[in-house]
Amino acid sequence: xxxxxxxxxxxxxxxxxxxxxxxxxxxxxxxxxxxxxxxxxxxxxxxxxxxxxxxxxxxxxxxxxxxxxxxxxxxxxxxxxxxxxxxxxxxxxxxxxxxxxxxxxxxxxxxxxxxxxxxxxxxxxxxxxxxxxxxxxxxxxxxxxxxxxxxxxxxxxxxxxxxxxxxxxxxxxxxxxxxxxxxxxxxxxxxxxxxxxxxxxxxxxxxxxxxxxxxxxxxxxxxxxxxxxxxxxxxxxxxxxxxxxxxxxxxxxxxxxxxxxxxxxxxxxxxxxxxxxxxxxxxxxxxxxxxxxxxxxxxxxxxxxxxxxx
Numbered sequence: 577x578x579x580x581x582x583x584x585x586x587x588x589x590x591x592x593x594x595x596x597x598x599x600x601x602x603x604x605x606x607x608x609x610x611x612x613x614x615x616x617x618x619x620x621x622x623x624x625x626x627x628x629x630x631x632x633x634x635x636x637x638x639x640x641x642x643x644x645x646x647x648x649x650x651x652x653x654x655x656x657x658x659x660x661x662x663x664x665x666x667x668x669x670x671x672x673x674x675x676x677x678x679x680x681x682x683x684x685x686x687x688x689x690x691x692x693x694x695x696x697x698x699x700x701x702x703x704x705x706x707x708x709x710x711x712x713x714x715x716x717x718x719x720x721x722x723x724x725x726x727x728x729x730x731x732x733x734x735x736x737x738x739x740x741x742x743x744x745x746x747x748x749x750x751x752x753x754x755x756x757x758x759x760x761x762x763x764x765x766x767x768x769x770x771x772x773x774x775x776x777x778x779x780x781x782x783x784x785x786x787x788x789x790x791x792x793x794x795x796x797x798x799x800x801x802x803x804x805x806x807x808x809x810x811x812x813x814x815x816x817x818x819x820x821x822x823x824x825x826x827x828x829x830x831x832x833x834x835x836x837x838x839x840x841x842x843x844x845x846x847x848x849x850x851x852x853x854x855x856x857x858x859x860x861x862x863x864x865x866x867x868x869x870x871x872x873x874x875x876x877x878x879x880x881x882x883x884x885x886x
């Protein structure tokens with residue numbers, strides 16, 4: 577319903593602007609170069625999680641700051657899942673081997689065998705030992721070194737497997753944390769709440785609209801210029817915007833052109849003469865800083881400044 581109304585309002589604005597431009601509309605003292613209506617950057621915030629809305633402290637018209645916490649969706653099951661994963665991670669990590677402790681006995685045997693080899697070397701110099709005793713000592717050292725290398729390799733591979741399992745659980749915990757964060761309803765931008773679509777106690781599903789808000793501090797006047805006026809405007813150009821509050825109640829603002837449409841929005845069916853070609857209307861967005869008086873949908877006019885800035 578809201579989208580259809582917005583489309584109707586936009587089409588109405590185009591027709592009014594076209595009539596204004598083609599008819600050469602003037603007020604008592606001034607003529608304007610274009611007309612249109614004010615709009616804002618609007619955001620519809622939808623639920624990112626499934627569950628019952630526990631609280632939703634929000635009212636239409638509330639002014640919010642980006643990041644404000646507005647409510648929460650039930651996250652008990654996600655929290656319990658996280659606890660279970662944390663216990664699984666702890667259990668897996670407890671199976672990790674201490675490599676240094678596991679090979680300590682082999683290192684001690686190797687140390688003793690090295691000392692025995694040195695003793696045999698001294699005896700061999702004094703002809704008190706045989707070469708066979710030396711060969712046996714060297715062979716024993718080699719066996720112990722191979723056993724220690726094999727044991728160390730096996731333990732390291734086991735630890736790597738455990739680390740992989742632990743890393744997988746860490747990723748699952750991170751995914752749950754992300755889902756938990758999405759159970760918190762926050763304001764994505766700073767602005768004013770336009771509509772509220774849900775209440776506490778209702779069931780939320782992913783994608784269900786919760787509320788709509790807009791940045792009302794920075795508005796845009798969507799005005800319409802004829803093709804003949806395009807040569808007078810460009811992006812970044814400063815113009816004068818006059819808001820119409822009804823009757824003779826007008827208020828001027830400084831505006832800056834931030835966007836010019838590439839295609840016309842109003843085109844007569846048959847364009848044959850130069851005058852007909854002047855009837856093409858192009859949308860232009862003009863950024864205006866709101867002083868608190870401007871409202872979305874309000875009508876406004878545009879005056880292109882001359883070379884002297886007037």
